[in-house]
Amino acid sequence: MKQAVRQHKLLLTVTLLFSIITSAAGVLIALVLQKVIDAALQGDLGLFREILLLSLVYLLLLGVFGFIYSLSSKALIRNLTISLRERVFRGVFRQNAEAFSASNTADYLSALTNDIKLLEDHYIQPMLQVLQNIVVFAASLVVLLYLSPLVTAILVGCMVLMFAIPSLFGKALQTKQSAVSSQMSIFTSRLKDLLSGYEVIKSYAMGRYAEQTFKEENHRAANIRFAADRMFALNESVSHTLAILTQFAVVFIAAYLIITGNLSAGSLVALVQLSGGFVGPVLVIMENLPKIQGIKPVLERIDLLAEVNNEPITEGLTPVFNNSLEARNLQFKYTQGKPVIKDISLSLEKGKKYALVGPSGCGKSTLVKLLTGYYDSFDGIIELDGTDLKRLDREQLQQMVSTIHQNVYMFDSDIRHNICLHEEFPDEMLDRALQTSGIHKFLQHTPNGLLSPVGENGLQLSGGQRQRIAVARALIRNKPLLVLDEGTSAIDMQTAYEIESRLLKLEELTLITITHNMNEELLGLYDQIIYMEDGIIAEMGSLKELLERGDKFRSFYTLEKEEVPAAG
């Protein structure tokens, strides 16, 4: 937040300056009233004309300054919310993979929408109002002292009482506001879950359950907000009653002073007017201070996200991959959990093809993620051509590896954009990628070819088509290391076979395929099969070697072969 404010220093200064000018000028109305009433009661026409003229000039200036203040404060709010959102978004993306996946994406959504709105309503706006009203208050105090020190003393007494109230509510409101923010985050998360699960909900006739869940969450979120609002209501009504009490006190004391001949009628009107200008600001400050205090937890949450910069250093050594990718005594576990990679030593040679196989959950994907620099907090050593992976420039390293996952994320755009991802490629490269990935086969049947939209997360395409786009996405970039993490599992067997055998023929490419497809012909084309079991490499060798000498892989292979692979 502080950085965002610092970024808009000039606009903030202009806003504060005009806030001070308009607020202070507003107080002068009381003096105008006093002078014009006293002039009227004395029958002084010359003075009356003079005051009238001055008042017109004053009004004009007040209007212009008021407009400038209003405009600059709105522009300030706009700029601050833009900056805050940008900072939070950048912070979210600058997190490393481990930190990012520690929170639900709905939390981030909520921070970027609900929390920023809360900050606008409960921090920025109240802060501006408080500042403005402090000025009105100070200016009124000066004029009041000039008019009647006695009335001023009474007003100050009442005011002390009024200031004591918000401190009683502050702490409780802070807890309540924090609860509102957390509940909104849960609400967004549930909503996202329900909307993303549309297909499951429909096909399992869970409509009622979804409605009921939504109803409960909706009520819970609204009620928690109402609990905070109840406290605001109490705070506001106590403040208002005290404010009216104060104004009553002023009128009665001033009237008494007139009766005893110590005050002019004009001064009475001015005092009443000023007591409004004195009490009003205190009221606004009292209403807003608990809001500002209460928003602290939300502010901290936003600041925490906005200041994240735990992405690995991007100024490391330039990665070179001419020989090997090696791991020695590699061990890894996720933040909360037992070791997933227990003790792995492995050497992958450039240009060779590796099939990584083993039962689900044995750590295949995790191993590949570690080898490609996705996670940082492992024990042991990983080296690319002899250089420690942790010393390499992370962005350049990412540019050397393509990974094709089982679930491919598709941006809501056309096929071409989903392959090229904001980059330009020569037509020949695109054509080659379309051929190797087998996209050309289904492209003939789409209405607009490469420009056909894929829908939200590729919903208009089949799983197999999405995977073929992912293959093309990876191939067009011509990266030296390709990881297929069950990357062709949804493609029909014939096309999957064609794609994989084409990839196996690319000499320069180092390929790591995580697969459950125990196709003998395909596995026979791999240089090495790495068979994993429970976080370790149990056996490694060519298909022939493993089938002849080992028994662990052989029994896995025999069992898996009996299962029919998925096709789509």
Ligand code: ADP
């Ligand atoms: P495989 O690819 O062999 O199926 P994974 O490497 O995906 O296995 O998972 C190995 C183990 O690590 C599993 O027990 C899984 O539950 C756990 N795991 C995988 N990803 C995460 C994660 N992001 N956070 C916590 N645990 C995970």
